[in-house]
Amino acid sequence: MVSASTDYGYDSKVEGGVIVSRADAAINWIRTNSMWPMPMGLACCAIELMAVGGARFDIARFGAEVMRFSPRQSDCMIVAGTVTYKMAPQVRRIYDQMAAPKWVIAMGACASSGGMYRSYATLQGVDRIVPVDVYVSGCPPRPEALLDALMKLQAKVRREPAARRLLSA
Amino acid sequence: MSAEFLAALRSRFPQAVDRASADHPAVNVPLAEVGAVLKFLRDEQAFDLLMDVTAIDWAEGANPRFTVVYHLLSTTRAGSYIRVAAPCGGMDEAPVAPSVTGLWPGANWHERECYDMFGIRFEGHPDLRRILMWDGYPYHPLRKEFPLAGIETALPGADVAEETGTQVVAAPMAGGPFVASSGEMNLSEAEPRAKDESWSDRVAQPGQTPLRQVKE
Numbered sequence: 318m319v320s321a322s323t324d325y326g327y328d329s330k331v332e333g334g335v336i337v338s339r340a341d342a343a344i345n346w347i348r349t350n351s352m353w354p355m356p357m358g359l360a361c362c363a364i365e366l367m368a369v370g371g372a373r374f375d376i377a378r379f380g381a382e383v384m385r386f387s388p389r390q391s392d393c394m395i396v397a398g399t400v401t402y403k404m405a406p407q408v409r410r411i412y413d414q415m416a417a418p419k420w421v422i423a424m425g426a427c428a429s430s431g432g433m434y435r436s437y438a439t440l441q442g443v444d445r446i447v448p449v450d451v452y453v454s455g456c457p458p459r460p461e462a463l464l465d466a467l468m469k470l471q472a473k474v475r476r477e478p479a480a481r482r483l484l485s486a
Numbered sequence: 487m488s489a490e491f492l493a494a495l496r497s498r499f500p501q502a503v504d505r506a507s508a509d510h511p512a513v514n515v516p517l518a519e520v521g522a523v524l525k526f527l528r529d530e531q532a533f534d535l536l537m538d539v540t541a542i543d544w545a546e547g548a549n550p551r552f553t554v555v556y557h558l559l560s561t562t563r564a565g566s567y568i569r570v571a572a573p574c575g576g577m578d579e580a581p582v583a584p585s586v587t588g589l590w591p592g593a594n595w596h597e598r599e600c601y602d603m604f605g606i607r608f609e610g611h612p613d614l615r616r617i618l619m620w621d622g623y624p625y626h627p628l629r630k631e632f633p634l635a636g637i638e639t640a641l642p643g644a645d646v647a648e649e650t651g652t653q654v655v656a657a658p659m660a661g662g663p664f665v666a667s668s669g670e671m672n673l674s675e676a677e678p679r680a681k682d683e684s685w686s687d688r689v690a691q692p693g694q695t696p697l698r699q700v701k702e
């Protein structure tokens with residue numbers, strides 16, 4: 318019997334305790350299910366980010382509940398809030414300090430585009446200083462929207478040629 | 487209700503004249519007197535709390551161009567609140583006012599904010615640095631001639647600016663200001679939208695470069 322999934326193969330007739338998989342599938346399975354966020358909570362959106370961490374929405378169901386306040390230990394920066402120009406270099410430095418592979422979610426209108434702050438003090442979208450993987454609309458986005466973004470990011474990570482990148486790095 | 491301390495103030499400082507005010511009493515005093523007036527109000531009239539130090543920009547060409555305003559509250563005499571205003575000295579571009587950090591240590595941050603936003607130098611301030619914008623920002627954003635959208639300048643953090651190729655840009659108004667429509671229509675039509683939707687920060691206005699330069 319061979320499973321329909323291309324991520325792993327299992328044949329009980331050949332050997333009872335052995336699963337065959339692709340390197341990409343195994344690496345990406347690990348990465349997607351332990352994506353530790355770097356909570357870049359800069360404004361009101363951070364309150365919704367906290368709600369996502371709470372029991373009702375429970376981001377732990379997706380393996381991303383371990384908010385790391387050290388960039389060295391985190392995989393996914395969630396920019397939740399208004400990025401001012403004064404804060405922008407710090408956001409970029411923290412991104413630079415994260416170990417690869419790393420991803421960025423721009424949560425909310427402010428982080429995605431500057432939002433309603435069409436002003437001299439606000440960076441008009443965090444994608445001007447860091448590469449963004451997923452944008453979440455809303456002001457603030459519902460917690461479900463952030464969970465959806467996380468699932469989208471996981472789907473994206475699952476498609477990455479992880480093994481080839483590791484070997485060529 | 488407030489007559490007593492105002493009368494005392496006037497008899498001590500004849501230069502203090504009433505200032506138009508919709509709510510609390512307010513006085514105009516010459517800049518040279520402002521320190522003495524505030525000290526008198528604090529020590530002899532029980533105005534022990536400095537609520538705010540702020541400023542007014544009367545726009546380019548006005549004389550004096552800037553006025554500093556001190557807001558005082560008495561925590562021991564109910565309902566006593568007074569504003570003291572003084573025209574700034576110095577040149578139009580470099581106004582000066584005396585610091586009151588010696589009277590109220592809490593004036594420190596108020597005066598730094600005032601300096602940051604209006605460029606008023608508070609003489610005698612122990613640490614007059616910007617407080618909201620970053621050190622090295624070249625403008626004072628609450629001055630009348632400064633546009634809300636901002637002016638193109640360098641990003642703080644030269645290394646990050648170089649690495650990302652990003653700078654401080656004038657915020658895209660994208661056809662704004664955004665206005666809501668009223669009348670008989672469905673809700674999504676009534677939402678605030680720009681008057682001119684023919685351009686955005688990616689699609690340039692005729693004759694201009696697009697505001698957003700994304701590095702591919």
Ligand code: SF4
Nearest residue numbers: 361362425426427457
């Ligand atoms: S998008 Fe809205 S809720 Fe989120 S930080 Fe900006 S203003 Fe606050």
